[in-house]
Amino acid sequence: MIQRPKYLKNLIDLKDMDLVKIITGVRRAGKSVLLMLYRDYLLAHGIADANIIYINFEDYEMQLVQTEAQLRHILDQRLQHDQRQYILLDEIQNVTGWQRVINGVCVSFDCDIVITGSNAKMLSGELATLLSGRYVEIPIYPFSFREFLVAKNIDPESRTVDRAFKEYAQFGGFPAVTLANEAVKDQILKGIYDTVLLNDVSLRGSVRDIGSLKAVVGFLADNTGQLVQPNKIANTLKAEGLAISPHTISRYLELLADAFLFYRARQYDLRGRQYLRTAGKYFMIDPGLRRIATDRRAGNFSNQLENIVYTELQRRGYTIDVGKLGAQEIDFIARKNAAILYVSRAA
Template identity: 40%
Template sequence: MHALINRPVYMEQLISFREKQIIKVVTGIRRCGKSTLFDLYCEYLRKDGVGDDQIIRINLEDPDYFDIQDYMQLYNLVKDRLISDKMNYIFIDEVQTVPNFQKAVDGLFIKPNCDVYITGSNAYMLSGELATLLSGRYVEIKMLPLSFKEYISALEDDTDLQMKYQRYIQNGSFPYILQLSRRRDINAYLEGIYTSIVLKDIVARHRISDAGMLDSVIRFMFDNIGNLCSATNIANTMTSKGRKISAPTVENYLSALVDSFVLYKAGRYDVKGKQHLATGSKYYLSDIGLRYYLLGSKRADLGHILENVVYLELLRRGYEIYIGKVGSAEVDFIAIGDEGEEYYQVAYTVNDADGKTLARELAPLESIKDHNPKHLITMDFVPLTSHNGIKQINALEWLLH
């Protein structure tokens, strides 16, 4: 049994909602650690005096539960194990596999002494009927694969961070990857995740008939992380390369990839006009290892990969994130948090002899006239530097603190 990797950000959220009259819904891409989070949390509950008979765990991807075909079976299975005079902690993994599961969840939620926790690998579970039936009764905890800080915490030492960062992006950030050392084992594991997401969460759920075309769109998106994209320009580009596809089909595929937490979509925001823009979005990938698995390392754009890593880290830290338009220039990220807006520009390096790269990266930030914090994040190892109030920070230091 391998030691569980601590996931403090998510644990704190679960603990803060413990026994609150609300359903805890943990969502995220397959294999990002949702079940293991429940293991950690159950361990915490036991240390706090909760008995094993009070903890009900059901993983609907476990063959033991494959015969559960409808919500009443699920409801009765849990109901029969409830203890009347104690708090019951109910954990149901991959709940979306049971049709109308929301009726079972709601039925358990309204019973006395029931604290309900569920997971799902598809945003679809929080749309439509579920949202209506459970409206105002659930809180979503959005889970991602390991952050760089969590990844480092699971290793035996924290030396040579640059090499570890290379492994982190190349091998991926799914927790189980840390138990594998051979390249072919890592690739086989990533292939399994990729295939199950594509076949179970996308092709089957969205009734997609041309899986080959879907694969082409995925490869295109993985190759264009951090580039402005629209369904129309993706369709035009692919059609010009001999893969004829319509913009509405691309739109469907993109929304399926976002629903399965493979891609995250960042819209654009006009900093000066203070308004959301309808055109152009960027897409970021929930795990860079999937990109290396699918495309290999030859086409790796380290700048866009770093931008992707920073985007995910801002998501983990609870920000709402947009691409910033400043006149004709662009700021990589506007991050809106509890204390207002912050601006982030990301570049792999700004160390060139004539200073032109640094000037180019600073220009969009300098053109913003408000006094919100501004950051330039690079892989350059320089002491913390300020350029007229714009803080230049080393990416690895920023990720670890």
């Protein structure tokens, strides 16, 4: 397994705290691997295997566990009142009513709980009500460029770094893609792209018109770094012979963000000190997926670089807006705690 020391340290630092740890991120970013790394850490530090409950709900034998009652039945067979237990539940979002089960386990048992999911909606609604103040999100992303270099055993000071960055900008940082031979990288990316669109967007959002959904994704991917809004997207696609209402596009944008495929940066007026109710910028989670979504067109490298910078700032824990100062634009206003960074790309 590929080590993800930063994320693992985050989990270890939160170990045994009275908080449910929720690992979120786009599919295939490494959530399941991180959970297994944490399990290995627990075993290596004296936690008995019998006191670790590990369930991956995408495993063959667990795919039929879809209801609250079925989840309770599975856990009831292994939960104990006289032992501290570590409960690791992978891709739990497809189980209806899982929030109530997790809340009940927190209240009734001495346990440390870590769960993963590929949809942002799992952090809202009933979970937010039941576990208010008692959960912490750990977002995970595909490899950063630094992680990419480590995975490829490339010295950051070597002369091959420039070539490595070109590969990173082309194929992105999904772990499976990074470690694959170049001949199959696009096949793997296409599989990830289709799975996210079909399982995490279309199926979850009951979207029947996959063609329209892909057209919106293609527009966003092709216009990375540009200010866009639903009306603009609708008008552009209409000119290309595809009629999609702004309301439908707004719904698609929400579903794509929930699946962690895109992130939206709002526009902030520095003089007026307020967010503008206008367009925003959308950034795709991975440069490799962006290329697949645009039918492998290279596109504008400056905009690609802006996308990579945005994702890196997200990875480092910043909240990011697009700045407006009179007629000028600041690429990013990045905030974390009391720190504020004003970022403009050099390319």
